[in-house]
Amino acid sequence: MEGRLANAWRLTVNDKNFIKTALLSEIRIDGRKPFEYRKISIKFGREDGSSEVQLGQTRVISIVTAQLVQPYRDRPKEGMLSIFTEFSPMADPSFEPGRPGELAVELGRIIDRGLRESRAVDTESLCILAGKFVWAVRIDIHILDNGGNLVDAANIAALASLLTFRRPECSLGGEDGQEVIVHPPEIREPLPLMVHHLPIAITFGFFNNESILLIDPTHNEEAVMNGRMTTTVNANGDICAIQKGGGEGVPQRVIMQCLQLATSKAASITKQIKDAVEAFNTERALRKIKRHPTSTGVDVREKQNQ
Amino acid sequence: MEVDREDGRSQNQLRPLACSRNILHRAHGSASWSQGDTKVLAAVYGPKAGTKKNENPEKACIEVIWKPKTGQIGKLEKEYEMILKRTLQSICILTVNPNTTTSVMIQVVNDDGALLPSAINAACMALVDAGIPMRHLAVSISCCVARSGVSGLVILDPTKLEEQKMKAFAYLVFPNSVHSVLPEGSPSVQGEPIENGIITSVTHGTMSVDDYFYCLERGRAASTKLSDFLRRNLQQQPTNSSKAG
Numbered sequence: 001m002e003g004r005l006a007n008a009w010r011l012t013v014n015d016k017n018f019i020k021t022a023l024l025s026e027i028r029i030d031g032r033k034p035f036e037y038r039k040i041s042i043k044f045g046r047e048d049g050s051s052e053v054q055l056g057q058t059r060v061i062s063i064v065t066a067q068l069v070q071p072y073r074d075r076p077k078e079g080m081l082s083i084f085t086e087f088s089p090m091a092d093p094s095f096e097p098g099r100p101g102e103l104a105v106e107l108g109r110i111i112d113r114g115l116r117e118s119r120a121v122d123t124e125s126l127c128i129l130a131g132k133f134v135w136a137v138r139i140d141i142h143i144l145d146n147g148g149n150l151v152d153a154a155n156i157a158a159l160a161s162l163l164t165f166r167r168p169e170c171s172l173g174g175e176d177g178q179e180v181i182v183h184p185p186e187i188r189e190p191l192p193l194m195v196h197h198l199p200i201a202i203t204f205g206f207f208n209n210e211s212i213l214l215i216d217p218t219h220n221e222e223a224v225m226n227g228r229m230t231t232t233v234n235a236n237g238d239i240c241a242i243q244k245g246g247g248e249g250v251p252q253r254v255i256m257q258c259l260q261l262a263t264s265k266a267a268s269i270t271k272q273i274k275d276a277v278e279a280f281n282t283e284r285a286l287r288k289i290k291r292h293p294t295s296t297g298v299d300v301r302e303k304q305n306q
Numbered sequence: 307m308e309v310d311r312e313d314g315r316s317q318n319q320l321r322p323l324a325c326s327r328n329i330l331h332r333a334h335g336s337a338s339w340s341q342g343d344t345k346v347l348a349a350v351y352g353p354k355a356g357t358k359k360n361e362n363p364e365k366a367c368i369e370v371i372w373k374p375k376t377g378q379i380g381k382l383e384k385e386y387e388m389i390l391k392r393t394l395q396s397i398c399i400l401t402v403n404p405n406t407t408t409s410v411m412i413q414v415v416n417d418d419g420a421l422l423p424s425a426i427n428a429a430c431m432a433l434v435d436a437g438i439p440m441r442h443l444a445v446s447i448s449c450c451v452a453r454s455g456v457s458g459l460v461i462l463d464p465t466k467l468e469e470q471k472m473k474a475f476a477y478l479v480f481p482n483s484v485h486s487v488l489p490e491g492s493p494s495v496q497g498e499p500i501e502n503g504i505i506t507s508v509t510h511g512t513m514s515v516d517d518y519f520y521c522l523e524r525g526r527a528a529s530t531k532l533s534d535f536l537r538r539n540l541q542q543q544p545t546n547s548s549k550a551g
Contacts (some may be wrong), residue, residue, distance in 0.1 A: 057331040090349035090411035097371050114470045145330045
């Protein structure tokens with residue numbers, strides 16, 4: 001019970017030494033090999049554009065919504081993409097509610113850079129009426145459980161929800177063609193977003209000893225490691241972004257090794273995301289077929305004898 | 307007099323319920339509750355040392371954080387936090403761990419009507435999963451009044467569409483029904499069994515007094531069924547009591 005009274009969670013010195021010593025023999029405490037990813041499971045909610053990703057013990061949900069707004073004046077033909085990350089206090093006892101801390105901001109920026117600068121999402125297709133109406137796509141990422149490596153899990157969740165999101169179809173109307181009519185989903189089938197490629201974030205962990213290199217650290221390993229690097233690559237072999245903010249210095253050959261590893265991992269993760277999205281789309285199409293409702297609710301009768 | 311409901315349910319039918327506990331690894335207690343398409347996730351951390359500034363240090367304090375699905379936190383979320391906090395304060399035994407704070411976090415995963423009742427049920431199950439001492443459980447149900455003038459037309463567990471269309475609706479929280487093994491029966495207050503008491507009632511829209519009492523009757527009947535569901539669920543999944551730090 002005493003352990004619960006502390007707000008912050010700290011790893012003991014014995015635990016830290018155990019993890020480091022095990023890594024010298026290329027053993028990780030959860031039994032993985034140094035370059036092995038944890039099991040990724042991608043699930044979707046009932047609505048379009050909501051996904052839940054579990055990476056080992058890390059759990060993240062991502063919700064995509066869109067709104068019609070006026071575009072920026074210097075970019076009248078482009079839509080907008082914005083990412084909001086919420087480090088919910090339910091994920092980790094040290095996360096505070098309220099304004100996002102620096103970890104949350106960094107995570108949001110990494111995912112934002114991967115999607116926006118690499119032009120993964122086509123923003124020009126979001127323009128309805130140049131200078132007047134464009135779609136502003138908003139991605140809300142909620143971290144539910146911090147089991148380590150939040151960046152990768154959040155990135156996969158954001159991609160999965162973007163791929164399953166459908167925006168309402170709209171057409172121009174009115175007297176001079178300047179009005180936008182948004183068609184409800186029951187009248188006209190909503191449209192998916194145009195996503196050119198999938199930038200996958202892969203995180204590496206560095207330690208004091210040069211020979212130790214990890215992929216996909218758990219939160220125990222994150223407390224022990226001395227430096228981290230997140231590379232965002234896609235299955236075509238393009239490097240979309242690299243983020244290494246401070247920490248242990250690493251030689252060039254280690255960086256090149258990491259990039260090569262990342263490209264091979266990205267291919268398998270991309271395939272996993274695409275398979276999950278396809279399964280969801282099939283199930284969605286089946287749901288469109290009107291069926292007799294099979295919901296078996298609980299029937300409640302009034303109390304006869306009071 | 308029958309009402310046609312979109313999903314084919316009758317007046318008194320609840321949506322399919324699903325509840326699972328111990329789904330998060332870092333939180334001390336967690337539960338996910340879904341009624342039809344409405345899904346809410348609750349996590350509990352605690353007790354932690356110290357209470358907030360304006361709280362009574364001689365009792366345990368409960369802190370609620372409500373996270374909506376999308377968008378900024380506004381007045382509606384603050385209102386839900388306050389209602390949830392007061393409800394949970396009345397069911398937890400606050401004198402066991404004085405000068406501590408128990409945090410309850412609610413995350414809305416999907417909202418299709420009866421959001422606050424789902425959140426209360428989820429929070430209750432999460433508190434059980436965390437092992438926080440409580441007097442009894444809180445069982446929450448939502449009822450809405452279908453039409454004016456035709457009294458007695460109360461439907462249970464409305465979806466979001468039904469809530470918006472109908473005249474008025476009420477969220478009600480009752481204590482759970484008791485199966486007593488004592489010879490004197492279940493505890494009672496002034497001659498009435500304890501499960502007839504109302505912990506919380508939040509209404510939206512106008513309804514006549516008779517309609518409200520009819521809602522209470524239906525809600526109480528439904529709470530018995532919900533209590534049975536909770537009891538079966540809790541008995542099946544034994545609580546993992548070894549969650550340290």
